[in-house]
Amino acid sequence: MPKELLKVKDLKQYFPIKGGLLGRTINHVKAVDGITFDVYEGETVSIVGESGCGKSTTGRAILRLDEPTAGEVEFDGEDLLALSKKDMRKKRKDLQVIFQDPYASINPRQTVRQILEEALEIQNVVPKNERAKKIADLMEVVGLGAHQADRFPHEFSGGQRQRIGIARALSVDPKLIIADEAVSALDVSIQAQVINLMKQLQRDFALTYLFISHDLGVVRHISDRVIVMYLGKIVEIGDKTSIFDNPHHPYTKALLSAIPVPDPDAQSERVLLEGDVPSPINPPQGCRFHTRCPFATERCRVEAPELRNIDGMKEGHMGACHFMEEIKNGTHQVE
């Protein structure tokens, strides 16, 4: 049994909304509202969902880039939220992040060598005299070639820049990498190269990934387990085969059916969701999905469902819906 590397418990991230004459906090954006999950060593867990579901906020809260409002984050047996700012900075050696837009997240005035050197310097991973070699190795590992180390970010293409971001994350020998839409800005042909690279690095360096993405094609390819979020809550969690081939939550089903398939003959039946995602400032009472759910009843409007496993679901596969059994048997009645 692999051990848990990351344990997130009841994590909440509320952002205050200031307003009124006195600039008091008048309300909160409940970006993440009580989520619990574990990430095991060496696996890739993906968080998927649409804009505003809280997937990126979750990643940032784990890294304490924004201080979480409540909850627990345990990494490698250590409570991250109890660490001082200084200790947390040291701890980030083990938890690295790759962002969507590599151009916005690397300094355009530094060469690749300076970028990597800075990371090595801060975390003091290798002695000074070995740094040049480490940088050359890193460049080779991410497929850029050591001879390109003295170039500036603008001299690289989008895919190559993302490789620089990956090299920087790798430079401090992390255990966990949080990839926030890391391949979303890339063209398909380049995206495939970067995905292959990430999978290769995971094998070579025993990395664990928390992969945040809205692209379910990429997620299916890269993940071991998948978390589906909607309006700050987990609606379904499970191994990828369960989520993609045996989804139980009406939102997961609708989300999967909404993706256009690149095959003119495979046009499956679509669950067309009406309306938009409600505002996370005043999320709906009860089940947050009830305003758009074709199966919603009075109970859904009042009582928030908990994640649970029912007959016919694999171990570890859970959905948060009151009527999973009824919907599955076809006996569900909408009042």
Place this chain on the structure above:
Amino acid sequence: MVKATDILDQEPILEVKDLQTSFFTDKFEVKAVDGVNFAVPKGKTLGIVGESGSGKSITSLSILRLIQNPGKIIGGEILFKGENILKKSEAEMRKIRGNEISMIFQEPMTSLNPVYTVGQQISESFMIHQNMSKKEAMKRSAEMLELVGIPSPKQRVKQYPHELSGGMRQRVMIAIALACDPELLIADEPTTALDVTIQAQILELMKDLQDRLGMSIIMITHDLGVVAETCDYVAVMYMGKVVEYAKVRDVFKNPKHPYTVGLLNSLPRHDIDLGDVELQVIEGSVPSPDNLPKGCRFAPRCPFATELCHEKLPDLEQSDNGNQIRCWIYTDEWDGDQEVDVSAKRTT
């Protein structure tokens, strides 16, 4: 040289012949669109698909003559209902834009004016092209909002763009574009900025409106799923040229050009489990447009390229299954492996 209309089952409403649009800098010329040919059938949808820098958006802007300095259309013909748009005066163009040919863009927030209400922005088309009074135009605007599925349209006409969600804004853009009942709608990545569940709503809406109003659509996208779902014909572009042009089913079921094959193979899919294999990739990256390859534009990245490919640019030719393909492999001059199977799965 083949004709783009050869593969159509319908009459074309628009035919683009050898279109060339370049951007000029002090030092060099960037050929963004370099001899593009395609036709749009009446009442059907043509997809133009390609990655960044393929020239798909510049092609669409060229059709409406919206190319600005330092860009210039330097050659070719654009026949709309048989007449060459490139020969029209600016005044005549203004009558065509938004009236006979409309366009919607990727980011509705940057295309909508934030200081006018939605109703005012839709009314503008009615007042300019159909000489309606303000009151009449406002009434028609509410009807347009209803047509594109916006609830309580009479209240919504009075709202400003920032009061609407992304999906609603794109519906407003569609309402503006369709206000004057255009014969051709150009949609440039209309759903790229939207979430998938909202994208599904918008694509459904566009299809439904096409059935009801009978307009032709050019759908410009990088998303092969969107193409498969919405288009009847498709032109695959790479570095300013069409490399494959065919009926949509032929492109997906029997792709011929190595680039098309590579694109389809490198796409991870949510409906198929590939297992623990690597994705197939197209090696390298798109060359800089100021330093175009001499021969086939795709030769530097093509796994099948021969000396011929690096030296000479192939023409768009008809293949045996009807696809039009720009590739030496399907010609008599081919100097490589005669048995080469482009669509065979290869492991890199």
